[in-house]
Amino acid sequence: MPLTSVQGAPPMSAALHAVKNTPAPVTTLPIIRQYLPPKGAKESLMGALLRGALIVGLKPFLGPPWNVATQRAALHVGSVVMPQDGRALVVKDRIGALEVERVTAKAVPQPRHAIVYMHGGAFCVGSPRTHRSITTRLAALTGALVLVPHYRRTPEHPFPAQIEDGVAAYKQLLAEGFAPERIGIAGDSAGGNLTYMLSAALRQQGLPQPAVLVMMSPVVSTEFDPNGSAVTRAHRDPMIRPAWAHQVLDWYNAPADHPLGTPKAIDLSEMPPSLIQVGEDEVLYDDSQWIVEAATRAGRHAELEIYLKRWHVFQSHAGLLPSSDQALQRQAEFFKRYWAA
Template sequence: MLQNLLETSLRQTMNRMVRPLLHPAVPVSLQRTFTAQAYRSSVPPRGCKFDTVTIGGIKGTRTRHGAATEGVVLYLHGGGYIIGSSSTHRGITGHLAKASGHTIIAPDYRLAPEHPFPAALDDAESAYEGLLKEGHAPASIGIAGDSAGGGLAIALAMRLRDKGRPLPASLTVFSPWVDLTHQHLYSPEREPVLQPRWIEKAAGLYAGKEPRTNPLMSPIHGDLSGLPPLLIQVGSEEILLNDAQRLSEQFNQQGSDATLEIYNSLWHVFHVHAGQLSRATDALAEAAAHINRHRAK
């Protein structure tokens, strides 16, 4: 009963406070400031340790909880490629670190419009290669991300595969943004977070002069074969639901292994409420299990 009331309260909060900020008329600079404040409600678990690090020349945040294993997760934050940072996502990385026992590395990849495509992808690749240079075995590395970071995680795996580089053990994405053409957006009865006009503006800022069908920007338009096992988690109350389903179907049809989990009555990247909302905490526990299941022991 209390969890149902909490879900209702959080949904209303997202709808009244976050969704209005994610509007094309709000300057990106203000969106960055306001959303950074909003993310302060996403609280990591007690016992987390956060350190500023540089991996592969890219600054970011290292998150640990307790005695970490040798496993590491490269976590790519969301924000439409225009907002967000490793600091805003400490709630998610903290709970993922606790649930998985892994060290989480969240790089602060460059953002648009100052740095359009492929800056974010280049930085994500540099961070991954940095982990390899530090001695982390590919089989001990997972790549995860939410929203734009989820799409970036898939794109990074595709680029690594195409270059013949060692692939990570697993991929884990939350509410992934994988089709910047927006041709198949879902129309839920309610959408507490995202506005189509906002993601359209964000897509234009990130794409610049590049066609949005570029698979390294919109992975759903590319070859998804030969990629690591993928877990997709998405809420039923978000406009990206169709794209998550399409990603899962194409992943499996092209010979890779994808698992899709749809959380009824939850919204875009509901994982930010882990530690408060039991279903968000449980979802991250499932994500951690996926990562651990595929990591070489």
């Protein structure tokens, strides 16, 4: 059960209408829930150990002065010790030149549902391999095919190569006979951004929307608010340094005048039902808050889950940390709620 179920303040537009004595638009307030870590020695002990390992073994090596090869190696080393779910099978494949992993539950040899999973890593690091602790569990929990593109990364391939590769993966699922109402898109961090942007790219290309989106700690800001979480929570975040965020946004190099270049300017009028999960102790906290509020203003259904005392993409510690297992279970339930049978 959530610690609290909070409905946020009315959007600013409603307040302005009230000042002008004109009718305010009908709005639904954002759905925001907070979760404390589950009680128990395993959660508290592993939480402390994992937080310390991130601070010492990963955070210093993500961002300047390190080059991208060093950063990729650091994330890879950190990820290989995260346990995969033995109930899932991973098969490497290709869609043309695009490398992908197909992850399926061993108990469901012919899935009726599918997820395009856009892995995180600040657009420049990470791979399908580094995120198997998440993708194998999503496959096991949902019974779906989880298709994970090894999308082109920066700085070698700047924007919008990553979005284009996500579209290619989605089109492949359609070509294989998966109906849009049985498809979801999910991703973490930069992959959360790509999940959000992929929905917009599909709309712009006249392609059908998936049934559901799930985003973990998505990044949508292209500028840093000096009073926002990117600054105020930097000392609490055990994984992300603001200097890394500045570096990778420069590498990503999304032009503001491109139709997909400014995430906060995207039309959300067709955004599918969306679940956003974020840790309390992370610099990207404000971005998750913004998405749920913007989607709600656009008349779309979005839910935000805030995990207290947890960090950026803590879900990657599933199998070790009970709160991570619970978060992925809630994702699976959200997919099933909106998928067609």
